[in-house]
Amino acid sequence: TLHWGYDEHNGPSHWKEVFPVANGDRQSPIDIKTTEAKYDPSLRPISPNYDPTSAKVILNNGHSTSVEFDDAENKSVLIGGPLAGTYRLRQIHFHWGSSDDAGSEHAVDGMKYAAEEPGEMECKELIVTSHGETKVSSTSCGAQEVLHVVHWNADRYSSFVEAARQPDGLAVMAVFLKIGECNPQLKKITDRLDAIRAKGKRALFTNFDPSCLLPRSLDYWTYFGSLTVPPLLESVVWIVLREPISVCSEQLAKFRSLLCTGEGEAACYLLRNYRPPQPLKGREINPVVW
């Protein structure tokens, strides 16, 4: 049977063989076409409120590296924005590309935030004004990575696993990582990757507030989508932040040194772990700027 991954023989183009919802009507990621995004005045700011003692462990599950949080009570939550109710922080994780391709899963106006060094590639800086028009100015950019902050609807469901099967069960905040200065906050994570190189390894990781990885502006786009990894469940309210945070290439290289194989197996490096953009199928995307 297919053990899904990101290689030629088990990557995103094969996932539908085991998870038919891969061809569903609300799959993620998508390419956010900003000019078609429709401003919704009813949408409010998002409000992350995290307690650093919720952080428990950092692990390598063979597909990514994640920091897992204690979600037994409403200690670290996300409210506001498009969300009705309180969504509890479950984990954060990353997606990245190999050195020659982009790693951010969502794209903005076709920019996979390709891997070019800043300045080599025109990128559109998208300003969605408060009355909803989109202005475009060109900047250099280059994000090869994305951070996902995963929450579940604890008002309506009793566990992450149950919420992950519901259309409004999960809320994931996506933050683009752009090649540039080394990120001192991200260093707390990249410095621990040596301890969890093999699939299945985990290490204590506490006293960490993931807000330290968020950009200054919490302007975002929001739309209804899915997990971007199998089982690709269509249960995610996506909140894609417009402003990236920085990561330096040395930090990025540490993610690529993780193994998708367990200790004692022939080593294979987790060089990329992103799913390409999926069809929009008529969905509306709402920009939200403060």
Ligand SMILES: NS(=O)(=O)c1c(F)cccc1F
């Ligand atoms: N990539 S994603 O954010 O869709 C995601 C995962 F990778 C894993 C678990 C939950 C989840 F939401």
Ligand SMILES: [Zn+2]
């Ligand atoms: Zn993800």
